[in-house]
Amino acid sequence: MKIVFLEANTLGDDVDLTPFEELGQVIKYPLSEPEKNADRVEDADIIIVNKVPMNETTLYKANKLKLICITGTGTNIVDFDYTNSRGISVANVKGYSTQSVIQHTFALFFYVYEKLSYYDQFVKSGDYIRSDIFSHFDVKFHELWGKTWGIIGLGEIGRGVAEVAKIFGCNVIYYSTSGKNKNPNYQQVDLDTLLTTSDIISIHAPLNNSTKDLIGETQLRKMKKNTIILNLGRGPIINEEALAKALKEDWIGGAGLDVLTVEPMEATNPLFDIKDSKKLIITPHIAWATVEARQRCVKEVYENIVAFQKGQVRNIVTN
Numbered sequence: 397m398k399i400v401f402l403e404a405n406t407l408g409d410d411v412d413l414t415p416f417e418e419l420g421q422v423i424k425y426p427l428s429e430p431e432k433n434a435d436r437v438e439d440a441d442i443i444i445v446n447k448v449p450m451n452e453t454t455l456y457k458a459n460k461l462k463l464i465c466i467t468g469t470g471t472n473i474v475d476f477d478y479t480n481s482r483g484i485s486v487a488n489v490k491g492y493s494t495q496s497v498i499q500h501t502f503a504l505f506f507y508v509y510e511k512l513s514y515y516d517q518f519v520k521s522g523d524y525i526r527s528d529i530f531s532h533f534d535v536k537f538h539e540l541w542g543k544t545w546g547i548i549g550l551g552e553i554g555r556g557v558a559e560v561a562k563i564f565g566c567n568v569i570y571y572s573t574s575g576k577n578k579n580p581n582y583q584q585v586d587l588d589t590l591l592t593t594s595d596i597i598s599i600h601a602p603l604n605n606s607t608k609d610l611i612g613e614t615q616l617r618k619m620k621k622n623t624i625i626l627n628l629g630r631g632p633i634i635n636e637e638a639l640a641k642a643l644k645e646d647w648i649g650g651a652g653l654d655v656l657t658v659e660p661m662e663a664t665n666p667l668f669d670i671k672d673s674k675k676l677i678i679t680p681h682i683a684w685a686t687v688e689a690r691q692r693c694v695k696e697v698y699e700n701i702v703a704f705q706k707g708q709v710r711n712i713v714t715n
Contacts (some may be wrong), residue, residue, distance in 0.1 A: 504652030549601030
């Protein structure tokens with residue numbers, strides 16, 4: 397059995413992939429090369445992939461292919477009409493990064509909320525050495541206790557964020573993007589109520605037709621002047637042109653993003669012009685990527701392959 401990693405570097409060079417050699421011949425390509433991908437999987441039985449589109453263009457030569465393993469939860473890279481017509485199974489991984497993303501949500505939040513970039517630079521510049529008092533109050537920040545934390549997407553990660561926010565003394569409300577998520581532990585509200593009453597808004601929703609451009613200029617103008625918005629879902633949920641305008645014109649207090657519409661970031665992204673770290677922090681899609689989470693991800697992919705080889709159904713998705 398031949399197992400092909402099409403973009404092994406997306407897992408990091410510190411994660412051990414040698415256990416896969418117990419399962420068959422392993423070929424590891426560090427990065428995707430679109431013009432070469434079809435040839436690389438021509439005689440593959442199993443493909444391990446993260447972002448490479450799994451469609452006819454990539455797979456038309458892969459006549460032996462039996463299983464596609466995605467090193468993530470989202471399956472939007474897969475053309476299921478095509479893979480199902482070919483009898484190719486698809487398996488993803490779930491729950492491996494939950495604690496990692498929850499942790500990163502609060503890291504982004506506090507960086508902006510407590511203006512940590514300013515105070516870090518105040519000390520490192522030597523200004524604190526030259527100060528005539530023990531403290532410094534020029535840039536104001538506030539307590540989290542008693543604030544309203546609004547969550548868009550109360551799935552596993554959203555619920556985890558809600559629990560932590562509650563411990564910090566927040567009033568937690570949520571908006572279900574599907575309308576199906578009911579949780580008696582927190583108050584469910586409509587989107588307008590969440591936008592107008594929340595001091596912090598964190599997004600943990602998937603990207604679909606109902607969430608694309610969910611937050612645009614109209615929605616940003618409804619927020620409080622000091623609201624911090626965090627996106628740890630998918631980039632296109634927030635319209636980046638509108639967010640850049642909101643930050644430049646001080647409609648809201650700030651933003652923390654781990655996802656963008658196009659990744660890696662394009663030089664033309666309007667958010668790239670905003671250099672004030674008191675208003676904006678963008679991390680390069682790393683919320684999921686603690687060492688422990690990446691190790692769990694690889695272990696889950698391994699277990700998916702073992703189960704498939706035994707004829708068992710494990711994390712198989714069909715659409």
